[in-house]
Amino acid sequence: MNLGFTGRIARTAAARPWVTISVWLVAVVAAVIAAGGLGDALTQDDRLLVTTDSERAAAIDERLRGSDDATVTETVVVTATDARFGDPAFTAVIDDLVAGLEAAPGVLDVTAPTADQPVPVAEDGRSALVSATVDPGNDPTPVAQAIQDATDAATADGFALHNVGDATTELAFGELAEDTLARGELIGIAVALVILVVVFGALVAAGLPLLVAVVSIVTAVGATAIIGQAFELSFFIVNMITMMGLALGIDYSLVAVQRFREELAHGRTVRDAVAITGSTANRAVLFSGVTVLISLLGLLLVPSTIMRSLGTGAILVAIMSIVSALTLLPAVLRLLGHRVNRGRVPTAHPGREPRAWTAIARTVTARPAVSAIAGLGVLLALALPLASIRLAFPGLESLPADNELRQGVEVLVDDYGLGQSSTFIAIEGAGGARGAVAELADAVEADPAYAETTVDWRGGTAFVDTRDVYDAADPAAADALHRLRDDLVPAALDGTGAEAFVGGGQADAVDFTSVIVDHTPLVIAMVLGASFLLLLVAFRSLAIPLTAIALNVISAAAAFGLLVGVFQLGWGADLLGFAQVDAIAPWIPLFLFAVLFGLSMDYHVFLISRIKERHDATGDTRDAVVFGLSRTGSLITGAALIMVAVFLGFALGDLAEFQQMGFGLAAAVIIDATVVRTILVPSLMTLLGRHNWTLPSWLGWLPRLSVEGPAPEAPREKELVGV
Incomplete structure (x- = not known):
């Protein structure tokens, strides 16, 4: 059996499964230990890595007017419901607050209004300001937390105390980000497990993608803690790792587990099922993973610490997802064997004919021109609001009123x-x-x-x-x-x-927005060009990469249009609980383009590889399209629903930028899995027919790579009874 590169990796990992699993256990333990230093490796600062007008102004300001002791001012806003400044209750709250602040570490001086000097106090006496001069040191978090604790301790009935300052603001936004992260993880994992059970119809099989995702996330976080000691990384990188780790880890292992179960259902031995899965599904995982990495590399071209941090986090977890799917998963499947189907529920069976998806595929391919026009019309209609996009960072009004x-x-x-x-x-x-x-x-x-x-x-x-x-x-x-x-x-x-x-x-x-806009053409050219070359070599066809890139661009435009419609124009924003801020954060479109293009190519490789595998066996394009869509439709839809759950989990937080990011990703995934993969790709491939598989003679020098892997041989009679 000609296994190819990924097949040999799977066979080697499965030959000594406990050795493979032990290596991964050591890696996970090392990652957990390394993650202990994550707090020192990340920063809440985000800055541009090129000189701008505003940065030159800031440098002059720091040089001539910067404080020698690098102190900052924290302000506590004291408001009363009924009391007025000068009342005993108001005085008691201020006295308690001053005492608490003076005792807090890092606080050098506290200034508060008194009866002799009632400044600053509001004209109606309902509010007063207490200021603290603070030395935040290298790590402002403990100081900010101490100030927050002193504020909480001084709060009394009928009074509200609010911290306003750089250190406490960073702490507040950090807590909001952590809440968003926890919510996204909880929702994503819970929904993912339900969907996996429905797709696989077996509890054991459903747990494997989550295992790969968790291992990928933990090891990526450990690698981040190490890299962060040498490079400036934003704390948003952890959110990115968790979000993309759940999405990619589940995505890659879902395809491999389903192919393994199909091979077992067709009578393969466990060893052969692992090897065939490695040479087919895992090869598609490798190629699709490379396309994701290429797309994410575009983020590293932007001279911004936050964009490079997001790109670095996504790249790290994508690499871990690929490696774990290619090595850890085959070892686990080898140990499980037929037990992968335990805990079966009556929703699906790996050997059962996918009648619903076969019917959908035949309907689309029966009238390909009508299907293609309808699908393109939907995408173009959704993309129309993109023409009115405005880029600006959300202000404080985007936060909830409370x-x-x-x-x-x-x-x-x-x-x-x-x-x-x-x-x-x-x-x-x-x-x-x-x-x-x-x-x-x-x-x-x-x-x-x-x-x-x-x-x-x-x-x-x-x-x-x-x-x-x-x-x-x-x-x-x-x-x-x-x-x-x-x-x-x-x-x-x-x-x-x-x-x-x-x-x-x-x-x-404004300068940040200009830098992002100026670098957008470079990122787009790099992502599109590299993806085109990879698909050209992988499938030895001009039609496949051209249609893939065109469809992905239109799909991304439709997602951007929906994003603008909801957040900027307010379509259903109140109903969905999103902030309407009249603008999209400047980094969101470019970030979404890179991530969405990678995820879209992910699905494209999975679908096309099954279609190509069938076409090589039969030579019939329409039959191959129906077969490929019927065999991958439930997997792509299931993976898409899982991603949507993960992304929407992050969109349910209070930070407008996270809301935009999560909603944009979720909308794009739904559009891609339904309109693009279910309607446009099958219809266009049916219309193109044999032109899907042709390569001009002047490109015959291109190397031969096979994403779909060699067609598996039919199982021998003796294999039908063996394990």
Whole structure:
């Protein structure tokens, strides 16, 4: 039997199954030990790895105005329902809060309003601000937690205390991310188990994909802890590993387990079933995994720590999923043998004819032109809202109304005119242009988007500081920044020799968006080009890679259109519990494109490999399409439903960016598994007929690779009774 590369790997792993399993156990234990240092390896900071206008402004600001002791200010907003400042109850809460903050580690000084100096206190006396000067050190988490604990301890009936500051905000967002991660894991695993039982019809078989997924996630997290000691990685990488690990680990092992059970049902011995599965299903897993990796590599081209972190996490867990599916799974299947079918439930049987999917495949291929037009029409209709996409980071208004951070900032804005982001202009060489600097400050103050503008001189460098009136996600905020950079600054400083750089939160967001947009063509070209070449070599056909790329692009556009419709235009956002923020986070489209293209190619390879395997045996394209779809339809749909459950689990959190990411992925997977794989691919392949399998003579030099593997020989009579 010609097993090929993956078949030989499976046979070797299954020949000494306990040795293979022991190696993986050691790897898992080592990963768990390494993961103990994960907290020191990850950061909540995200920054660009190229120099931008806002970063140059920040560098000048840090050099000339940065605090020597690197302290930060934490503000606690104290609000009362009925009491007023000066009442004994209000005074008692402030005294308790001050005492708790002064005792907290890292707090250097605490400032609070008193009867003698009632500042800052709201005009109606219902709120007051207590400020703490904090040294966060290298790890701000313990300090932030101590401040949060002091705030919680001082809270009394009729009062609400809200922390607003960099350290406590990072802590709050970290907790939200952890809650989202836990919810996504719980929902994803629970739904995955139910779907796997339905698809496989056996409890033991259903547990194997979860085993592979968990092993892949644990080992990837351990590898992340090690890599994070040398490279800057965002804490979002853990969310990415969990999400993609559940999706890919289940996806890859689902295909292999089902093929193994089919071979057993056809009378193969356990050893031969493992070997054939390794040479067919596992080969498809390897090729589809490579396409996923190629797509994810595109994220590493973007000079952003968060994008590279997400790409790194997805790549690590994809590699672990591939390796575990190719080695650990064959060993476990070899030990289980026919016991893989234990715990059977009356939903499916590996040897049973898939009548429903056969009927669907025959219906689609019977009228391929009508099916293709209908499918394309649906995708194009869904893609229409994409034309109105707007990129911007969600503001605090995207958080739930009962979120403490949002409530605290709203009090700062309403009662004190504080809390909005700020903008500043760093002007070097301004010593001889004091009049122009003053003119610029007046022009900024006169602009309706800015308020409370001041000028701060540090030697020959001037800083024009102002407060943003509009929320960061408001389109008017971005318009104001462009007006400041393109009109106000040049009008005041041209000809003076001074050089100005605009910085601040809004400037950072706009520059980040520009970097993402500028690198998008490069990422798209890399992903499309590499995927085309891989499919060209794998299937030795021009039609298959061209149609695959075209369909995946249209499918991604449809998913983006649905994303814009729900979050930006508000289609059903309230019903689904999502935040309507009038914009899509700048990193979401490029991230979704890379991930979705990889997952779509994943399904494509699984489907086409079964179709090609059948076509090589019969030479009939229509029959091969019906056979391939009928044999993979339930698997692709089951895997898609599992991915949807995982992704929607992450979308149910309070962070708008996670909601957009999870919903976008879920929508794209559903669109791909239903419209694309069930309707468009079969109909187009039927229309193309023999052209699916033709390769121009001038490309005959391409190497011969077989995704589907050699066609398995029919089982011999003596194999029908053996194990």
